Amino acid sequence: MRMFPRFTKFFCSLILVSLSSCIGGYPDSFNLNNALGKENLVYNLIIGSGPAGLNAAIYCARSGFRPLIVTGESLGGNLIMTTEIENVPGIDMITGPELADRIIKQAEKFGSEFLYDSVQKIDFSSWPYRVTTENGEMLHAMTVVVATGKSPRKLGVPGEDEYYGRGVSHCAICDGRFYKGKDVIVVGGGDSAVEEAIQLLNFGVRKVTVLVRKNKMRAIRCLQDRLKSEDDIDVVYNTSIKEIIGDGEDITKVKVVDNVSGKEYFIPASAIFLAIGSDPNTWFLKGQVDMNERNELIMKGRTQQTSVKALYAAGSIEQGAIDQIIIAEGKGRQAGIEAVKFLTEELGLDRKMMEKLKGNMFRAKDKKATPVKLGEIKTVAQFNKDVLQSKIPVLIDFYTEECLACKKLMPAVSEIAGEHAANLKVFKMDAGDTKFADILRTHKVVKVPRILLFKGGKVVEDSQIILKNRSDKNLSRKDISDMVERQK
Numbered sequence: 222m223r224m225f226p227r228f229t230k231f232f233c234s235l236i237l238v239s240l241s242s243c244i245g246g247y248p249d250s251f252n253l254n255n256a257l258g259k260e261n262l263v264y265n266l267i268i269g270s271g272p273a274g275l276n277a278a279i280y281c282a283r284s285g286f287r288p289l290i291v292t293g294e295s296l297g298g299n300l301i302m303t304t305e306i307e308n309v310p311g312i313d314m315i316t317g318p319e320l321a322d323r324i325i326k327q328a329e330k331f332g333s334e335f336l337y338d339s340v341q342k343i344d345f346s347s348w349p350y351r352v353t354t355e356n357g358e359m360l361h362a363m364t365v366v367v368a369t370g371k372s373p374r375k376l377g378v379p380g381e382d383e384y385y386g387r388g389v390s391h392c393a394i395c396d397g398r399f400y401k402g403k404d405v406i407v408v409g410g411g412d413s414a415v416e417e418a419i420q421l422l423n424f425g426v427r428k429v430t431v432l433v434r435k436n437k438m439r440a441i442r443c444l445q446d447r448l449k450s451e452d453d454i455d456v457v458y459n460t461s462i463k464e465i466i467g468d469g470e471d472i473t474k475v476k477v478v479d480n481v482s483g484k485e486y487f488i489p490a491s492a493i494f495l496a497i498g499s500d501p502n503t504w505f506l507k508g509q510v511d512m513n514e515r516n517e518l519i520m521k522g523r524t525q526q527t528s529v530k531a532l533y534a535a536g537s538i539e540q541g542a543i544d545q546i547i548i549a550e551g552k553g554r555q556a557g558i559e560a561v562k563f564l565t566e567e568l569g570l571d572r573k574m575m576e577k578l579k580g581n582m583f584r585a586k587d588k589k590a591t592p593v594k595l596g597e598i599k600t601v602a603q604f605n606k607d608v609l610q611s612k613i614p615v616l617i618d619f620y621t622e623e624c625l626a627c628k629k630l631m632p633a634v635s636e637i638a639g640e641h642a643a644n645l646k647v648f649k650m651d652a653g654d655t656k657f658a659d660i661l662r663t664h665k666v667v668k669v670p671r672i673l674l675f676k677g678g679k680v681v682e683d684s685q686i687i688l689k690n691r692s693d694k695n696l697s698r699k700d701i702s703d704m705v706e707r708q709k
């Protein structure tokens with residue numbers, strides 16, 4: 222329901238602003254004149270493109286500012302990894318990617334811009350804040366909303382990095398199908414662990430052993446009951462993994478310890494699925510913004526304001542956040558409202574000033590590559606001809622239908638295909654298609670998304686190698702771009 226045109230509300234607040242600026246007086250550093258002459262200005266910089274970030278952007282965009290969303294690795298955030306959602310008011314059931322798509326389109330419709338990049342550093346020593354991105358953009362942000370969400374935790378045991386993507390996984394729905402008929406382990410005692418275990422049975426694994434480090438699970442009762450009703454799932458309590466062991470190619474077993482008796486023993490397994498919670502992506506703010514011991518940001522009172530002025534936060538990175546989409550959306554919306562109020566009511570930003578700043582605003586659209594529709598390898602013969610015999614390098618994006626992480630990566634691959642259209646062929650290939658079994662075996666594709674770059678019929682770049690010794694196991698647009706650049 223739209224009760225007022227967008228600008229009516231905006232100018233009502235401007236009248237208030239003008240009054241308050243007569244009475245108030247602002248610290249020099251938060252003076253709009255500081256923004257004059259600064260390049261790459263952004264009124265509302267939103268970091269993260271999950272439900273919290275997108276909702277912050279929707280409010281800012283509807284208020285007449287063009288918020289810039291720095292998407293991070295995954296446009297849509299963790300929503301893209303969510304299967305069925307049944308608790309969004311007014312919607313019976315929707316998948317995460319569908320919901321993300323709808324909110325992204327809505328944010329875009331009102332004038333939000335997207336930068337497919339990640340923030341590396343923010344310098345708060347002067348205002349507007351200087352923001353540096355992974356791809357080297359330097360932005361001046363007048364307000365910042367951090368909505369970077371959380372990333373899956375690691376165990377930190379020997380063998381975990383070595384076998385990541387070759388048996389160690391964070392995503393049953395992405396990689397479960399590669400372990401049909403095999404024995405696998407799920408680590409964790411929360412809701413995710415239960416969901417992963419059930420998902421793996423759906424993929425036809427032979428047996429799932431769920432390792433819980435304490436004497437009880439954290440998962441809600443009904444999910445625990447579901448687990449107990451499955452004959453092919455064993456839950457082993459008081460047990461932690463000490464080492465992941467393999468033959469150099471594949472995982473063969475894990476060394477575990479009974480946390481009560483201290484006894485160590487081995488469990489044979491072909492894959493380990495980690496569901497041990499997640500940590501906030503707030504490392505780039507460390508030492509500059511108040512956080513608790515879990516690196517969650519501390520809000521001021523009932524606001525989305527952090528300990529740094531004009532820096533707001535929303536979503537699962539907040540101290541005490543409840544992990545629910547609708548709550549993240551609401552908090553994001555509130556952060557957007559506070560950011561807009563700061564500009565209009567506290568600083569007195571008005572149309573005249575916006576006109577003066579116009580030429581210095583950052584425009585992401587100018588920099589966006591045009592994505593191309595990816596061709597698909599449909600037969601082994603086509604793979605032999607179009608990939609192995611190609612005269613120019615060929616990038617293959619292995620995916621499966623169920624893999625949401627693959628869906629989330631594919632737009633970036635399409636963009637890279639667009640950027641390098643003249644000297645690179647890019648195809649997607651369904652790793653769930655049994656006719657490709659030999660090709661998958663040859664190239665050890667047991668995890669998707671997986672990117673291979675072929676040159677002269679040989680693999681010259683492999684996403685698996687890039688991720689091997691990295692703590693962050695998500696493949697980013699930059700990783701793929703770098704693979705291509707190195708082979709130019």
Ligand code: NDP
Pocket residue numbers: 374375376408409410411412413414416433434435438439461496497498499544
């Ligand atoms: P949780 O933080 O809830 O659970 C993490 C689990 O992993 C805990 O059992 C924890 O053990 C265990 N763990 C943590 N570190 C280690 C380690 N190093 N070694 C072994 N075990 C470890 O994470 P989830 O991802 O399961 O859930 C996150 C949130 O998302 C929750 O609020 C959950 O309710 C929600 N969610 C809801 C779903 C649904 O509604 N269907 C589905 C999935 C998630 P310990 O208990 O000993 O700390």
